């Protein structure tokens with residue numbers, strides 16, 4: 387048995403090497419993305435491990451079908467960039483790693499909310515401009531006085547609720563698939579109520595079509611001018627043009643974004659030196675009340691270990707004609 391792993395970053399390589407040594411299974415690593423053009427390199431292998439935010443498209447699955455490559459194990463949870471119908475048509479079995487570390491993503495969201503609330507970007511920027519003094523603009527807000535609205539109560543949303551509750555915030559939640567059934571979680575019956583009440587709106591919903599632009603102009607209009615928005619989920623949940631207008635008109639107070647619509651290949655490439663020239667993002671990046679990060683909320687040692695091990699264990703399970711240990715759950 388031997389596997390081929392795509393888009394392997396330098397920080398992942400040691401975890402692959404450890405797994406290979408422990409299981410005595412060869413895993414060939416490349417930093418290339420998995421596409422219809424690059425998949426040929428995996429032709430003689432028994433399974434593919436991959437991680438990318440650019441699409442896994444129909445052409446890729448057609449080629450996998452032709453090459454008789456039936457197993458693709460994603461090293462992440464989100465499947466919004468996978469043409470699932472094409473995978474099925476061409477007989478490709480998929481797995482993801484549904485719970486590599488909900489803590490990592492939830493913690494990063496809380497970190498960014500606190501950064502916005504305590505104005506740490508403005509404090510750092512002052513020093514970049516050669517100054518170092520107290521400013522009235524640095525006055526913050528304490529978590530225990532905040533109402534946090536958690537949108538989406540899956541594994542990550544639940545962890546976010548636990549963290550914000552631990553910090554003394556009042557937490558309300560909305561999830562269309564869970565209505566008031568969980569002990570200790572205060573659900574509101576619709577998104578509108580949450581958006582009107584929350585001081586921090588934090589998104590933990592999947593990138594499904596029904597969630598496209600969940601936060602649009604109408605949604606921002608419902609929020610308080612002091613509210614901040616945190617998106618560590620999927621770019622498609624937020625209409626960025628509407629967000630910019632809401633910031634420009636002081637309908638909301640700030641935003642932290644870790645995921646973006648149409649994420650480029652460069653954003654995920656560790657060696658990329660492509661210029662940051664997406665005009666809307668470049669505009670947002672200059673603001674003290676906006677924090678941007680390149681889809682790395684997940685990036686902890688624990689998460690990376692589980693992502694690598696989870697996908698390789700799935701490939702082993704597929705090959706042993708077991709169900710993959712980590713079936714697609716989202």
Ligand code: COI
Nearest residue numbers: 438439462463464681684
């Ligand atoms: C996911 O696990 O779906 C993420 O968003 C992480 C990213 C590296 C794709």
